Amino acid sequence: MKRVSLILAASVAVTATAVLAAPPGPMGPPPGPPPPYQLRPVEPAGDRTKPGGDGRTLFEVHCGYCHLNGGMGTNLLTKQRLMVGETPDKGLLANRTDLTADYVKAVVRMGKGAMPAQTRVDLTDAELDAVSKYLGKAG
C-alpha cells in the first residue's frame, strides 16, 4: 500500500508541475527556480532478471535519476521537443506518445547524445522489457 501511495503522489507531482511549467526561453531552461526533487518509488524486491515487473515503477526507480520532473534528461529533452514545436510536458518520457518499445530498447542499450548506454546492472533485460512496454505507447 505504501508503495502505491508513493507512486500516486509522484504521478500527481509530475502532472501538476508539467502543466504549471512556464514555456522555456528560446535557448534556456524554464525561468524561475527548478522544480523540487521528485522521490522515486521503492525498488521492487526479488529477482531482477524475472519478467513481469511493473514498467512504470521500474522506469521511475532506474531511469528517474534523469527522466523525472526537473531531471537532466527531462531538461535536455524539453529543449529538443520545443524545437520541433511540441509542448514542454513532452520533455518527460512518460508523457510521450510517439515512442516505440524497440526505440526505447535501442536508446537504453546504445545511448543517445548525452545519454550513456545503460548496463544490465543499471537495468536488466527483463526490466528493460517492462520499461519499454510502459514508455512505448506507439507500439
Next chain:
Amino acid sequence: MKLHLPPRVSPKQFDAMLQAAAGVVGKDWVMATDADRDAYSDIYAPGNPEEWPASAAIAPGSVEEVRAIVRLANQYKTPLWPVARGKNLGYGTAAPRLPGSIVLDLGRMNRILELDPKLAYCVVEPGVGFFDLYDAIQREKLPLWLSVPGNAWGSVLGNALEHGIGYTPYGLHARNLCGIEAVLPDGDLMRTGMGAMKDNPAWHLFPMSYGPTFDLAFSQSNLGVVTKAGVWLQPAPESSLELVWDIPNEDDIGWVVDTIAPLKISGLVDQNVFIPSWLGKMVLKGQRKDFWDKPSAIPEWRVQELLKEHKLGYWQVALRLYGEEGVVKAKAEVVKAAMKRNIDVAPAEHWWHTGDYIHGVETTMGIPSAVPLQMSDWVGGRGAHMGFSPVVPATGRHVLDQKQRSRRIIAEFDVDFYASFTIGGRFANNVNMLMYDRDNAEEVARMRRLFDALIKETAKAGYAEYRTHLGWMDPVMDTFDFNDNALRRFGEKVKNALDPNGIIAPGKQGIWPAAYADARAKANAGGKA
C-alpha cells in the same frame, strides 16, 4: 566493442573464468557481449574508448560472492576492475586502466544497512547511490542531510573512495568514511577501525584503528574491494542562509580566497565553498553556438559582452551558512564585514528554514541531481568533459599563480577557460573543466595535448592533481617525484605483497603490480592521440 583479452590469458582460459564466475553469481550477472563491453566503456573517452576496454563485467550480489570471484580471478589470472556504480564521469566512467580487465560491478550490492539519525551516520554497500540514500532518508523523514557531488548519479562509497568533493560542511567525502569492510586480493575479508573487533558498536563512529589505520589505504586504491563502509552525515540544520556575490574581475579570485579561507579554517564557515568562473553559469543557459559560433576560444571582448548581457561576474561566490538562526545571523555579519573590505556591494541573501521549499538542484543543501551534467550539451554532439584538478594552498598568491598558469596554457591551445576553486580548508581544489565533442577528432587530440601540458607545467610549479582520468594516471603519478617516486615505490611494495598475482585493478592511480608492470605507461597512457 570487440573482445580485448587480458594480457597472457587465452580465449579458453577467459571462457573458463566466465563460466566459473557464472557458477557463483548466476549467468545473468556475467556480461560479456559486445554491447555489454560498450556499456562499460568510458562514455566521455577522450578518443577511442577501445584504449581502455573491459573484456566483460561480473556483478556479484554479496560479500561472499565478491570473495569467490576474487579467488577465481587469482586462479584464472584475469584482472578485475572494481566499480561501485561505475559513474565516475570525466575520470573514466566504469572503464578499466588495463585493457582486458573484467569490471567487477558492485551495483547490485545496494543495501542501506544502517541509518542512524542520532549519531548521524549510515552504513552502506557500494551500490547505494546518492539518490537511493536521499530517498531512504526522506521516506523515514530523518533529520539528516547528504553531501553530494556535482553528478550525483553515482555511488556514495565510490565517490568518497575516489576522493570526490561536495559543497556542504561534509564536502570532503573521503573524510566522512568511518570503518570499512574490504575483500583483500587473496579473497580474505578485513574490517578496519573498531570493526576489527566482532560486533563492536563503535565501528562507524571512531575513525581510527588500534595501530596503523588503513581506511584510506582503500581509497583511489587497488589493495582491496570495499564491500561496505560507514559514512558520516550532516544533522539537518534548523536554518540556512546563502549569501551570493558576483565578483566582477578575473584577478579578484585572489582576495576572495584570502577573505574566505581564514573563515573556513577558523570554523566560522563550515561549508566547502565552491567558486566557479562565469562559464559555469553559462553552460546551463544554452549551447556554445548560441553565444559564440566559431571553434576558436571565446575572445576576451566577447566574454566581457556576455558578462554584461547576462549580468554575471567573472566569478560567483555563493556561500552557505547552516545552523540555528541566531548563529547563522551572527556568522553572516562576520562574513559580510570581511567581504565588504573588498567589494562594496551587499550580497543577495536567501534564507531557508525547516519546511521551506528546496529546489531539486540545490547541491549546497545535499539534494542529489545529475543536472550539472547538462554542461555536456554546451559543446553539442556527444559532449563530454575532463577535469584538470590540481590542489593548491588556499591563499590568494597560490590561487592566482595557479589560475594564471592554467589560463595561459588553455589559451595557447585556443580552448575556453572554465575554472572553479573550491575552498576545502587550508587548500583549494582547482578544477579546469575541458569540454569537447567526442566525435571531433581534432578537438579531442588538442584536449589531450592540452592535458599533457597542464600536468607538466603545473608540476614544474610544484602542484599536483588530486584525481585524474585513466589515461593520465601514470603521468600524474610520475609528478609525485620526492625521493625517486618513493610514494609509488611504497605503493607497489605493498601491492605486490598483498596481491602477488596483481589481480585487483592493476595500474589504478599509477600503482602497477609486478605481474603487469610491463603495461605501465603503454601507448594508451598519456595524451598520445
